[in-house]
Amino acid sequence: GAGVSQSPSNKVTEKGKDVELRCDPISGHTALYWYRQSLGQGLEFLIYFQGNSAPDKSGLPSDRFSAERTGGSVSTLTIQRTQQEDSAVYLCASSLLASGANVLTFGAGSRLTVL
Amino acid sequence: AQSVTQLDSHVSVSEGTPVLLRCNYSSSYSPSLFWYVQHPNKGLQLLLKYTSAATLVKGINGFEAEFKKSETSFHLTKPSAHMSDAAEYFCVGGTGANNLFFGTGTRLTVIP
Numbered sequence: 001g002a003g004v005s006q007s008p009s010n011k012v013t014e015k016g017k018d019v020e021l022r023c024d025p026i027s028g029h030t031a032l033y034w035y036r037q038s039l040g041q042g043l044e045f046l047i048y049f050q051g052n053s054a055p056d057k058s059g060l061p062s063d064r065f066s067a068e069r070t071g072g073s074v075s076t077l078t079i080q081r082t083q084q085e086d087s088a089v090y091l092c093a094s095s096l097l098a099s100g101a102n103v104l105t106f107g108a109g110s111r112l113t114v115l
Numbered sequence: 116a117q118s119v120t121q122l123d124s125h126v127s128v129s130e131g132t133p134v135l136l137r138c139n140y141s142s143s144y145s146p147s148l149f150w151y152v153q154h155p156n157k158g159l160q161l162l163l164k165y166t167s168a169a170t171l172v173k174g175i176n177g178f179e180a181e182f183k184k185s186e187t188s189f190h191l192t193k194p195s196a197h198m199s200d201a202a203e204y205f206c207v208g209g210t211g212a213n214n215l216f217f218g219t220g221t222r223l224t225v226i227p
Contacts, residue, residue: 105161
């Protein structure tokens with residue numbers, strides 16, 4: 001696609017429910033990142049996918065968070081048993097090159113509100 | 116430890132006056148440095164990137180940044196602020212594909 005597409009753009013859920021957030025990166029981009037942006041704060045790294053390599057999950061805050069990337073393209077971030085502190089904007093980004101610090105193209109984000 | 120520090124959480128300027136958003140980095144070796152802008156309810160958009168080719172980097176929308184190794188700084192400037200420049204700005208450093216470090220952001224307000 002022309003850009004990084006994320007869905008849903010907004011999600012309101014009740015505490016304890018599971019949510020899935022989707023990211024469709026730019027075609028051909030081998031690297032995919034998930035970040036979390038809480039109100040008034042910077043970006044918090046969650047997980048990184050690079051090609052067929054094992055993902056770097058070091059940023060996931062708890063075992064309630066998981067992500068997968070199917071076929072090296074679309075990625076889904078799943079949050080189980082959501083808590084109010086999970087409320088944030090979840091940003092996905094993709095990058096073309098496999099090495100070096102490269103330009104990331106970001107999606108518009110999925111705003112999650114946990115009531 | 117590698118990091119970037121954005122020295123101001125909020126900067127307010129009048130329309131038509133210069134903009135200065137400050138960023139200092141800390142790294143064992145010269146990182147790649149970026150400035151991104153985030154408008155409300157939008158993703159981050161790249162303004163400019165430094166990768167050691169030239170210390171003065173020109174970006175989009177009239178922004179530029181100068182890499183100063185002696186000061187470990189990469190401040191973002193623009194000669195004349197426009198109302199549309201009001202946004203959140205992030206300084207980002209990186210030494211690898213998965214070694215990116217984000218500043219906490221600077222909110223720019225432009226006063227008419």
